Amino acid sequence: MPIFSYLAIPREGARETLCAQLSGLDHCQVIPADNQDVVVLVTDTPDEACEKRLQKRLKGLGSLQSLSLAFGYDEKKEQGGQ
């Protein structure tokens, strides 16, 4: 049950599209910056399979230039891999 947050950078001119695409994905919270082409993305997935699917979808977004990890937490690992 991992939680991650990222700084998402859109491709040039694609900020609105990126926000729309990210908002449309399950398990994603989007906080766009007001004055920069930067979007904070917080993901909160229920299991590993879901996390993998989300990662794959994020990689496929045409409006996304880069994704930088800011925070990571995995409940499963915290609990000793149970």
Next chain:
Amino acid sequence: MALDRRQFMKQAAVSSALAAAGAVFPGISFGDWNKLTNNSGIVSWQKSPCRFCGTGCGILVGVSGGRAVAVKGDPNCSVNKGLCCMKGYHSVQSLYAKDRLTKAKVRKNGQMVEVPIQEALDLVASKLKQTIESHGKDSVAIYGSGQWTIPDGYVASKLFKGCLGTNNVEANARLCMASAVTGFMTTFGIDEPMGCYEDMDHANVFITWGNNMAEMHPVLFSRMIANRKRRSNVRIIDFATRFTRTSQAADMSILFKPQTDLAVANAICYEIIRNDWVNWNFVNEHVSFHKGKTNIGYGTEDHFAFQDKGENISFAEYKQFLEDYTPEKVEKISGVPAKDIKYLAALYGDPSQKVTSFWCMGMNQHTRGTWINNLVYNIHLLVGKISTPGNSPFSLTGQPSACGTVREVGTLTHKLPHGVVMNEHDREMAARIWDVPVTNIDPKPTYHTVEMFRALDRGDIRFIWIQVTNPMVTMPNLRRYRNGAQKDDRFVVVSDVYPTPTTDVADVILPAAMWIEQEGLFGNSERRTQHFAQIVDPPGDAMSDTWQIIEVARRLGFDKQFPWSEENYIEKIWEEYRLFHAGPKHEMAPYKVLRERSGVQWPFVNGKETRWRFNPKHDPACTNGKDFDFYGKKDNRAWIWARPYEPAAESPDDEYNFWLNTGRVIEHWHTGSMTRRIPVLHNAVPSAYVELNPEDAAELGVVNGEMVRIISRRGQIIIPAQINGRGVPPRGMVFVPFFDESYLVNEVTLDAFCPISKQPDYKKCAVRLEKV
């Protein structure tokens, strides 16, 4: 507030990302999101339509600690599928500016003094009563808006038309889409578009008629652009009087001289007939031909009256009428090369192309607005490109509920929720549902908007209640109407959320609940009704416009007609209002369905929405057994009208040698009273400007930012110049956006209007320029 471990970790994730962003991008701002008091980081999301244009985008409002803190597009809403524009994303910030009106104010000895809202409502009711007793029922008026919720407009109509017996009910939508309505009524006998936004996913050709969609309907424009990217056979043609962001993105930009769209539309029809591109099966089965009066005037004088009279004509007579509009002749009038006119005609005429035409203010704010609406329908009807996916003449609206409240509820002087005051059966239906004597409802319309403010100036109207709109910025020929509102013995009540030039002339200011601070319903451009729950509390004494009217109605003794409780009045009002539209042509969805969904299109029959009207594959109201049924007209046909080109009310001459065109920008909503209080939007475009053609600017000796005086026969303003900005007018034209109350461009504009729709023309008057 309890916070579990997982929520805590999620908040930590947000904080880490915000901190990382701050380190990498110094000065980065996430608006008020991370500054709000009581922000727990736990955000709950609720649906609402956006309130900043007529598109009707579904949004999800994030609420934390009782405040709206974030917005994201609603992926479940078919209108926008999760996308928003800059106004939408920042919309909730408009609730929280520091100078929000939270207390009622009353003018005492020339000063506005705060009073309890109940005292202010007492005063409104007693003044209303007193004015009727002294000057008659038609001396009082209510002026609302396409931003009124459906319940707001419904109770206003019920109180004024049903209970007080005056037809002095108007709305600012008269200024933005009245010509669309009269266009629909004269061509189809029934209002509102036959198609839907899904047309964009089927059309190959888009033609924007005087419609800067890139700025005014950005989410729809994005959908159009996305279609072009996805499908190789999509073309966008921008047909406009000035080069805009829409022109820039289009495959082809065609500029025409103001007002000459009438001539070009006729020339397209001429070419379609000359090349035998007419869809004869469609025309023979579903179209009839008509002509109306000509030289119909401009309404610049008080008490102007006009009644059109339609006559049947034959196709041969229509063809003869078009002889004046050969592409070569029209090139001389319009400045559009004959080859471009032929190209447009070929696009419409090619049976392999699906064509959608879009328009909004360019065609509606036009002294021949009804005619140009008719003429674009003519084109689609001649080639039978209508009421099928992708083939759509599509009149867009500007406001979130211009359709839902003004057109459907009928908050215009001649209208009722079903039909018109002139029709006995419609009056009887209203009297029955409203529980008032039928004699209460006056069969004669009174004043359309311009004439209503003239009546206020003359003293025929003594009391006016203005809700959700800012006419002291938006009325054309503004100075006359502001002076009129300020005359002694006029009583002006204004319900609004922020101080504006209109609250400046008020005798009573009522603080209003805004948008998601109340439950309500809007109706968008594609016949979609959209419900929103109350998501946050209104501040101070602020109260919904609906409830303000109910409070006053009860003080006037109309408890029986307004019996609802604060707990469920919106549901009760909706279910009462629905009775007016029962039947397959306009059935509205029940309250419970609207609560659940992100909008429902009417007619909503047997649980099914209607996407394309007049087409029996989609529309249950079609009963004639044919492939189309234009059931709005008694002859079951759509009407093609022979409407000529006639010049504008005022054109440039030797003394006033420029056209003045006015409009909007993407960042600001209407008069800016809300969006100018959103820091990001305000900083993006902090003040108005005049767009000049670079060659005109050079001749005038003006560079970017220098001040220019714009002078008309009505007044003048001094305003900074913008050259080669986002819009570039042709030589001999200037453009000024009207969002900025510091530069009241409507002191310069002309109050001429379309004699049929009574909608003013904000796009054309004559001015001269001086360098300051």
